[in-house]
Amino acid sequence: MKIVKLSRIIEQLNLDIRNAQDQVHREVKRGYTSDLLSDVLANGEEGDVWITLQIHPNIVAIAGMKGLSGIVLINGRQPQEETIARAREENIPIMVSEMTAFEFSGRLYAMLSGTKNDEGI
Amino acid sequence: MKPNESKPSSGADPSENSGAFAGPDSTRYTKIQELVYELKVSDAMMRNIITTTPDTSMSELREILRANRISGTPVMEGGKMVGVISIEDFIMWLGSGKADCPIKEKMTTEVDTMYANEPLVHAIGKLDKTGYGRLPVIDRQSGKLIGIITKGDIIERLLHKLEIEYHEEEIHRYRASHIFEDIIGDKVALTFQSSVKGKDFSRAGEASSGLKKTLERLGIHPQIVRRAAIASYEAEINVVIYTDGGTITASVQPDKIRIDVNDTGPGISDVDKAMQPGYSTASEWVREMGFGAGMGLVNIKKCADKMELVSTVDKGTHLRIYIDINNTQEHSKAG
Amino acid sequence: MTKGLRNKMKLEQLKEILQAKVLCCGDHLDREIEMVCGSDLMSDVLAFIKADSLLLTGLTNPQVVRTAEMAEITAVCFVRGKQPHAETIKLAEARKMPLLTTGLSMFESCGRLYREGLHSCDETK
Structure with a gap:
């Protein structure tokens, strides 16, 4: 696995970033796909991008606590206003993808393992 | 020879x-x-x-x-x-x-x-x-x-065995597709009712699982069965999560299925808000069970051809779902 | 490994790719999987069409099997080495629904299956 900058992921996987645009230099080491808050609390690691359907404000608190690089909401799920407000405070980028969890995870996995031309440049 | x-x-x-x-x-x-x-x-x-x-x-x-x-x-x-x-x-x-x-x-x-x-x-x-x-x-x-x-x-x-099985299948199909023709009446409906226990998460879904089997046996189109089952299941989960219990009544009519889900409280204070995708008042334990993400009513609406939701705080909620038996068009198989 | 490649595989092969263990209905591993749904939210699972599909999930309660039954999912694989409740296995056996468990994360499981050309459960419409 290699490390990819958040900006590359946003560009190549067509993410809509909603806040913390100045944080796109963050490095991403891994993806973590889960809709269970307790699971991410237990198993999330610094440098993860968290891929989830959950949109309520607690996701920001967990991402901040675990030092995650960002949160990707899949299936085009829109974050609640309060969630974005919290994310601004905590400086956690929230991004929206139209893909399903499976497809987004699959493509990010390919980028991080460098097996696909998604790798680019 | x-x-x-x-x-x-x-x-x-x-x-x-x-x-x-x-x-x-x-x-x-x-x-x-x-x-x-x-x-x-x-x-x-x-x-x-x-x-x-x-x-x-x-x-x-x-x-x-x-x-x-x-x-x-x-x-x-x-x-x-x-x-x-x-x-x-x-x-x-x-x-x-x-x-x-x-x-x-x-x-x-x-x-x-x-x-x-x-x-x-x-x-x-x-x-x-x-x-x-x-x-x-x-x-x-x-x-x-x-x-x-x-x-x-x-x-x-x-040949004999195949004939028997074919014959049984024919009878089964006949029963299902002609069930209403064989019954005489101005207004005919087959009604099935199940009670749902509140807060008993381990049994949540039993009523809908039973309804699904019944509808299948009646020979109703699989897409219609699926939509009715999903709508009923989401509603059943809501009854389990939020109330002390209620009933699910399915009424199969020649042209539609009507599903009534009734409970006796606590009721929804803002129905419009409850219909918004992602809006939920579910507690953390419910979310950890994989429910309460605020998509239940949205899913029900998607499955139904018509949906009515009436709720009074402290009195209870009445959800009525209609599924048109002949409407197999719009939910066509993906992929 | 080009994009848009669509593939199918038998559960038997999928089991190898995910290094998964079979928890029940091991005699049904010749069933084919074409689509994958990775989710821990059951309402999300119910919102998609599921012909010939696998559900990857971190949830292990009996509702997973009931949800899969409603959505007509072929098989379920639990991620992160999760062991389901006995009741969950019992329900799945009664429905002849194979259950598997893998030590891999949801992310890694999705990554490996996507690489093999399986695709997402697309939304109904």
Whole structure:
């Protein structure tokens, strides 16, 4: 696995970033796909991008606590206003993808393992 | 003479058939394959065996075969099978123009046999390989001859079995599609009601699972069944999560399914908000169970052709879902 | 490994790719999987069409099997080495629905299956 900058992921996987645009230099080491808050609390690691359907404000608190690089909401799920407000405070980028969890995870996995031309440049 | 074989290719592996997209012919084929593995030799064999003895004469054999309309018999001596004599042997003897003689001079003594509890497919394979017209059937425990099996018996048994199953399917289909035609009345509905226990998460979904099976049995289109089941299931989960219990009543009418989900509280304070995707008042434990993400009502609305939600705080919630039985268009299969 | 490649595989092969263990209905591993849904939210699972599909999930309660039944999912694979409740296995056996468990994360499981050309359960419409 290699490390990819958040900006590359946003560009190549067509993410809509909603806040913390100045944080796109963050490095991403891994993806973590889960809709269970307790699971991410237990198993999330610094440098993860968290891929989830959950949109309520607690996701920001967990991402901040675990030092995650960002949160990707899949299936085009829109974050609640309060969630974005919290994310601004905590400086956690929230991004929206139209893909399903499976497809987004699959493509990010390919980028991080460098097996696909998604790798680019 | 070779009987016209329907040859269900004994060597083929039935699992090779990729079920989902197989055409009607191949499902029929699979059914035969299933049957030849499922049925035992004893299911198809003739139990009423006509036997001869080694000392029966060839001229007597002719009478035995003709009178019983059979093409061969096992030859028995002292309760033991010592050979098989067939119509082919008889014709050979006749053609040679030789004098009458006892059967023992013309019979086949190296006899292939089948065990009664072997699957039918083994008999098909053996008949095919050896070219014999019949095989004596032996009981595995006692070693005694208990029957005889021919290709004709196998074909007859398979056809009979297929016919029975086909017939049952027809009756089933008839019942389902004509159920309303057979009932006379201005307004007809079949109603099923189940109660749902509140807070009992382990049993949540039982009512909807039952409803799904019932609708399937009624022969309703699978897409309609799926939509009704999903809508009912989401509603059932809501009753379990938020209330102390309620009822689900499904009413199947000739043109639609109506599902009523009623509970006695606590009610929804802002129905419009509750309908928004992602809005939820569920507690953390519910979310950790994989529910309460605020998509339940949204999903119900998506499945329903019409939905009515009336709720009074502290009194209860009444959800009514209509699904048009003939509307199979819009939820077509993806991929 | 080009994009848009659509593939199918038998559960048997999928099991190898995910290094998964079979928890029940091991005699049904010749069933084919074409689509995958990775989710821990059952309402999300219900929102998609599921012909010939696998559900990857971190949830292990009996509702997973009931949800899969409603959505007509072929098989379920639990991620992160999760062991389901006995009740969950019982329900799945009654429905002849194979259950598997893999030590891999949801992310890694999705990554490996996506690489093999399986695709997402697309939304109904």
